[in-house]
Amino acid sequence: MAEATEETWAQVEQRNASFARLFSVVRVAEPTPDALGRIVAKVAEDDALAAAMQVQPDALDEARFLCRRFLPYGAQVGNTVAFVRRLLASCAQASRTSVTRLEATRQFASESGIPEHLLRDDQPMESAHVRDFLASRVMGQDAAVERAASVVSILKAGMSDVRRPLGVLLFVGPTGVGKTELSKALAELLFGAKERMVRLDMGEYAGPDALLRLMGDGETPGYLTSAVRRQPFCVVLLDEVEKAHPAVHDALLGVLGEGRLTDASGRFTDFRNALIILTSNLGADTLRARVGFDASGGAPDMASLRAHYLSEVQRFFRPEMFNRMDDVVVFSPLSAPLLRRLVVRELEAVCRRPGLSLHDALLEVTPAAQDWLALRGFDARYGARPLKRALERELVVPVADWLAAHPRTGPASLTVDTGTTGLELRAESLSAAAEGGGREAIERILEEAATVRAEVQRWSRCAPMHSLRRVLAVFDKVSRHTAYWEERALAEENSRKSSEARALEQSLRECAQQAEAIEDLLFEAHLSRTVEQVESLSREVSQVKAAFARIRQRIYSSLFPPSHGATLYLVPGRGAWRQARMLATAYERWTQKASMEKRRGLLAVPERKPSEKAHRTPPPPQWRWTDDETFDKLVVQPVAYAIQVKGGPHALLLAGEHGLHRFIEGSQISMVHAYFEPRPLSLFDLASREALQKQLPKNEVRQVRLSGSGSGQGTLTDLRTGVQQRFGLEGPDLEPLLEPWMQWRVFNSRDED
Structure with a gap:
């Protein structure tokens, strides 16, 4: 058996007719449109099932239309099936849960190069905008621009033959x-x-x-x-x-x-x-x-x-x-006024060349010099081409000679004006204050914006987002069935997660678009040296970073059950209350800086009243709120400490403290166990000493080396993230430790015990 296209078989018959006669030719015709639709639907159903995606029928209709209209080579069934498979693979790679008509249009636009707005019926395209675009590229040819714009309108409207x-x-x-x-x-x-x-x-x-x-x-x-x-x-x-x-x-x-x-x-x-x-x-x-x-x-x-x-x-x-x-x-x-406009446009292109930006130089050409270039570059027979040669010879070469002879020593201003023999070049240095910080400030903010955009893309591919997308895909598929809602609690939980997944997808997309738009503006400012925009763009970058920080916390909080707060226990080992108190002070200082509501609980044996006789058997320790007391005034050393924090996703960052904290002071080693609960517990819900002892985690998460002088100074090392922090008398600062841990937790699939 062999297979060949009609064109290839014609070549075989032409080259070796006797060989071709050995075969019985069976010509396979194209399937009918209805059969093609069923074939494509079956292929999409099989491929989408493996990727947990839902393919909308209008997406397949759009794929068939685009392939029939724009893919002339090969069979329509092969072209359409191959395109649909590429479409599904692209959506699966992007972790999309549903394949819509819009996704099909975007995929075809990406492959063919035809802009998306020309393929989409729901996006208008004003002919005036097309004319403006063409007129900005070709000046003074209104009739030609009008006729060229009509071709674009005919293609957009689908009226072409x-x-x-x-x-x-x-x-x-x-x-x-x-x-x-x-x-x-x-x-x-x-x-x-x-x-x-x-x-x-x-x-x-x-x-x-x-x-x-x-x-x-x-x-x-x-x-x-x-x-x-x-x-x-x-x-x-x-x-x-x-x-x-x-x-x-x-x-x-x-x-x-x-x-x-x-x-x-x-x-x-x-x-x-x-x-x-x-x-x-x-x-x-x-x-x-x-x-x-x-x-x-x-x-x-x-x-x-x-x-x-x-x-x-x-x-x-x-x-x-x-x-x-x-x-x-x-x-x-070309007319005389048009030639003068062409000079301005060509000068703008020269000013955007990277050599000026690399040397931190600003080029300015006076109107008299522009008139001189227009006169020197005019030739009735050759149109605008002599103008470009004149610009290179009379302007670009002298500027390049000056830049090559003067290594970069700071911002400079180059002025080109007419002289007695032609154009003259004047150069002067600019102070950093006059430049508003020069291009260094723009580069710094540009790097920040690029970092934000890269981080948004990285977080959009993290495991929690993939998990949310899977929940969304399953929910969209099964929520249509009435039986799904019989288990109300599970259905509502999945509905909540699906809504959160949609909201996070939208927020990540908007954040990336904002960062990309700021990058474009900063790049233009970098080339044109419009440093006046630096301050406003810097504020916009800060706003995007703040919005992205909130998105990161929402993604992180999806790892926990819905909660508006958290509780963290500290259980000190033998002789480790001083170290537990150091951690507790750091936690309370962190909640105060974050403006979160907190309550402090202590598990201790009740104090004996002055008139009360001593008990032969000490009473069991009890929890009590002690927000108004200071640690220094405690008479009885607590058995455990608890902090209840209410503050939405931010409070869940305390999960980074869950584990064993080892304190090393000289030759002495002390242990403090931290146990995290992802919900704010009331006084009556706090665990007893016996229950805590059974739940204490054994994995070591922090090492704290204290100076031997007893001053409270030392060095803290997070064994998971590798972050180190030196602290003084005020104790450790929690904020620089929790952000790296949140990233470690999100991008590490291993659950902590």
């Missing part, structure tokens, strides 16, 4: 007026990047071998066909198409008309997902307009300009090729 390319436009006009730049802008707008443009200089395809080089000969792929097969979603720019060999024009008839090109081996290339742009300079040399300006120095008469170029185009191209073009877009010559 699926049997033809997305558009076939002929750009005509003088050289250097923006024809190639508008093509790049369309590639960026339609397909997400200006690199999505296949550009061929047709002057290189004027020889008799041009057609084979473009299309291939069946053995060697052609330049045009291989590029479009490799990247079908693209702008195809055929530059100076009039210079190509006539045989190339004949081959282009099928491309421009039906969007198909078949090579010598019968293998076809699909151009229906490409925008084809032809450029030509026909008529530029015969245009009777003085250096491209009208009498007032403004734009020429567009009606006469269009009539001139249309006549030249129709005179050169045969009618069958001219009729396959959707439109002829005429570019006008």
